[in-house]
Amino acid sequence: MKIKKVLVxxxxxxxxxxPYYDIAEKYGVKIDFRxxxxxxxxSSKEFRQQKVxxxxxxxxxxxxxxxxxxFFNLCSELRVTIPETMKYFCITEAVAxxxxxxxxxxxxxxxxxxxxxxxxxxxxxxxxxxxKFFVPMSDVHNDDLKNLLDKNNIDHAEAVMYRTVSNxxxxxxxxxxxxxxxxxxxxxxxxxxxxxxxxxxxxKIGCFGPTTAKAIRDAGLRLDLEAPSVxxxxxxxxxxxxxxxxxxxDKK
Numbered sequence: 001m002k003i004k005k006v007l008v009x010x011x012x013x014x015x016x017x018x019p020y021y022d023i024a025e026k027y028g029v030k031i032d033f034r035x036x037x038x039x040x041x042x043s044s045k046e047f048r049q050q051k052v053x054x055x056x057x058x059x060x061x062x063x064x065x066x067x068x069x070x071f072f073n074l075c076s077e078l079r080v081t082i083p084e085t086m087k088y089f090c091i092t093e094a095v096a097x098x099x100x101x102x103x104x105x106x107x108x109x110x111x112x113x114x115x116x117x118x119x120x121x122x123x124x125x126x127x128x129x130x131x132k133f134f135v136p137m138s139d140v141h142n143d144d145l146k147n148l149l150d151k152n153n154i155d156h157a158e159a160v161m162y163r164t165v166s167n168x169x170x171x172x173x174x175x176x177x178x179x180x181x182x183x184x185x186x187x188x189x190x191x192x193x194x195x196x197x198x199x200x201x202x203x204k205i206g207c208f209g210p211t212t213a214k215a216i217r218d219a220g221l222r223l224d225l226e227a228p229s230v231x232x233x234x235x236x237x238x239x240x241x242x243x244x245x246x247x248x249x250d251k252k
Contacts, residue, residue: 003029003178003204003246006239009036009187019236027243036182036190038167039138041070042160044077052159054080057134059087061125061156063118063145065098070162071136072102085109089125089133092116116228118145126152139163140186142211166190179204179224181235185215192219206242208235 012033013020024031054075062068075082087109090096096112111128113120125133133156135145140163149156164186169175175195180203182188191198206225207213216223227238 003243005029005177006031006179006181007177008033008181010183011035019234019240023236023239023243026240027247029243032177035167036187036194037164037184039066039070039162039164041073041162044074047074047078047159047161050159052134052157054078054082054134057132057157058085059089059128059131059133061089061121061133061135061145062095062099063091063135065095066138066162067136068095068098068102074161087111087128087131089121091118091121118148122148122152125149125154129154132156134159136161166193169194177203179206181239182207182212182216183209183235184212188212188215188219188221206235206238
């Protein structure tokens with residue numbers, strides 16, 4: 001089956017140099033970008049109900065850019081001034097660099113992992129085990145980070161600072177894709193919410209990350225492409241290899 005139209009459940013890339021555009025041109029595929037969910041910040045009132053004081057902590061762990069946005073936005077709303085001594089531990093370098101949107105990067109103590117996996121960040125956290133860590137969370141999350149922090153006897157607390165809600169499709173939006181690509185369990189839940197009678201048939205499904213893969217299988221769907229892997233560390237790389245293999249099959 002030739003794949004002609006792909007839905008990537010992420011916002012449209014801001015740069016025209018995105019590898020997704022190269023793939024679209026290389027294989028003659030139309031790629032649409034359309035998040036299945038959106039992220040909203042909780043109110044200051046909702047945050048206060050969790051009875052957590054941010055200034056009781058000396059370090060913050062960020063697992064995404066959303067966490068950074070809603071952490072600093074809520075601090076502003078709560079009129080909490082973050083001290084320059086605050087340390088930041090980020091899941092990747094890209095997430096770490098995003099902090100520049102809110103603070104002067106070079107003046108801060110910022111640490112990040114190399115692989116994007118929570119386990120890879122733990123050694124840096126353990127080296128600073130005298131700090132008190134705060135973890136901004138989504139209302140939809142797993143306990144992987146909490147369990148690792150507990151296992152290493154790290155003083156920490158989590159608090160919900162933002163929530164994930166379904167980005168519903170409208171009646172005039174066509175849903176005629178040959179392939180769907182997901183990046184979080186929330187996207188899979190949104191698919192089932194928008195299309196409760198969804199029948200996969202020949203539609204290919206790809207995903208990034210083990211928790212998303214699990215959500216797809218738990219939903220009774222067939223997973224055709226999973227990243228990251230040793231050969232394909234990113235979703236564009238995985239799609240490139242996948243389309244290359246399909247092209248070989250078509251030529252036989």
